[in-house]
């Protein structure tokens with residue numbers, strides 16, 4: 001097939017004066033115009049394609065930036081929610097401590113002790129060995145407050161609590177029963193073992209020295225009672241308390257062992 005003239009060649013032929021009277025000139029001119037029109041259309045199409053490609057690229061970049069912004073936001077929200085969760089856990093622990101611990105000494109409070117006592121009672125009901133309770137009271141504690149102030153009295157109570165706890169096994173529990181009274185729960189422990197432990201605690205308390213009051217000597221009195229299966233818990237507590245009262249009445253700085261309850 002013959003090769004078609006290029007657009008430039010066509011324009012040159014049309015402009016050439018030598019072909020001005022050629023009868024085919026109007027046909028060639030029409031063809032040339034058609035050619036030019038097609039070239040213009042092609043150029044327009046190219047321009048449209050170029051600009052829509054540009055829009056697509058810009059849109060993609062926008063989406064990428066939005067995606068990164070959302071990721072950053074998500075990261076920030078996750079960090080905030082982690083912090084809130086940590087605060088919540090700490091708050092729960094503080095609430096639990098407040099509900100179950102004595103704020104001055106950090107010992108178990110009466111509520112925690114009663115919970116443990118009920119557990120121990122249930123355990124004994126399943127045939128496990130009994131437990132012993134010891135009620136301890138600081139001797140003449142009012143004098144310490146009166147002579148040295150309530151704050152010093154508080155320090156003495158805290159050191160006393162530490163001294164008692166240092167003698168206990170991990171399964172034992174020392175609770176602040178109230179004021180200058182402490183209650184020991186000694187699981188799997190009979191009266192003779194409890195007596196040995198209480199004597200050890202009394203010796204440790206006598207050896208206790210206080211930085212601000214080097215001359216202060218402390219003694220404690222105690223009553224102990226072993227839980228009797230089928231006995232009401234209140235009764236075991238009362239028996240330990242009666243032992244403590246008897247120890248005070250007998251001159252303090254001593255231990256009184258409670259007799260087991262009468263069986264019908």
Ligand SMILES: Nc1nc2c(ncn2[C@@H]2O[C@H](COP(=O)(O)OP(=O)(O)OP(=O)(O)O)[C@@H](O)[C@H]2O)c(=O)[nH]1
Pocket residue numbers: 104137138139140141142143145149150151152153154157178179180248252
């Ligand atoms: N510092 C301080 N004192 C307390 C606290 N709780 C109770 N007390 C004091 O403990 C003292 C107890 O005094 P009393 O019941 O008369 O007994 P006591 O002086 O120890 O004498 P006996 O028990 O008979 O040996 C009172 O003065 C109470 O105010 C406390 O948390 N901190």
